[in-house]
Amino acid sequence: MSSNPTRRTALVNAAIEVLAREGARGLTFRAVDAEAGVPNGTASNYFANRDDLLRQVGEHIHVRLTPNAVKLAETMDAPPDKSLVVRLLQELLGRLQADRTGYLALLELRLEATRRPELRAALTRTISTTLEQNVKFHLDAGLPGDRTTVVSLYLAMTGLMVEHLTLPDVLPEEQVGELITALVERTDVPAGGAAGAEGG
Known part of the structure; x- marks a missing residue:
């Protein structure tokens, strides 16, 4: 090969x-x-076969959507508060908008994974690893919130991204930024909690 x-x-x-x-x-x-x-x-x-191709596509999409290290370092040069979480989520959405093809391909992979056990297992591993990396990033950075905060934001952002990148006229562009800010501001943060935000 x-x-x-x-x-x-x-x-x-x-x-x-x-x-x-x-x-x-x-x-x-x-x-x-x-x-x-x-x-x-x-x-x-x-x-080797179509399953191998699908698996490698799933792995590479996440590489494409990973934030630029220099850009991320610049973003993180700010106080670890909710406004930084908002900025990280806005930059996440910006990356997906810039690579809309990659995100749509990921959605197609998710659907195909419901019919292919091997792909489902591979995609589950990739996405689970990415989520845990986001949790670690959030906690290590000292951002407000805990693991539940990060997972809640991940799930909320997943819904927003599906809506905005597949049916963009449902949520006007000017409202999306406001929604992200409101989402973070209304997220419950445990007293004395530390960390939280999407790293990639």
């Missing part, structure tokens, strides 16, 4: 484009080759 990492990444990115545009049923090796502009049969040299 071919191991050129640059070519593999290009093929996975092409698969993400196909998945977001055509859905899981349209994700074939031939479609990936066409999207990547490579000869037919190339993708089959890099992925």
Whole structure:
């Protein structure tokens, strides 16, 4: 099996484009080759089967959506209060808006995972790991709240992102920022609690 990492990444990115545009049923090796502009049969040299391709797509989407380390460091150079949590969540939404294709592909993967046990297991591992990394980031940064705060914000933001990135006319753009602020301000924070916010 071919191991050129640059070519593999290009093929996975092409698969993400196909998945977001055509859905899981349209994700074939031939479609990936066409999207990547490579000869037919190339993708089959890099992925053992369709399940392997879907798994690698799920892993790579999270890499694409990870915040830039320099940008995140700049953001974190502020007092660890609720306003910083708001800013982190706004930047999270901004990354997803900038890579809407990646997020839509992730939604397609979630649906496909309900039909494919192996994909469900792989996606569960990836998303669970990401969530726990967010919890650790929040707590280590001394942001207000605890683990429950982070999980609550994660679930609320998941709903907001699905709504805004699939049916953007439901929530006017100008209201989204206000909603994020209200969400954080109304989140119960335990007295003396420490930490909380999306790191990625």
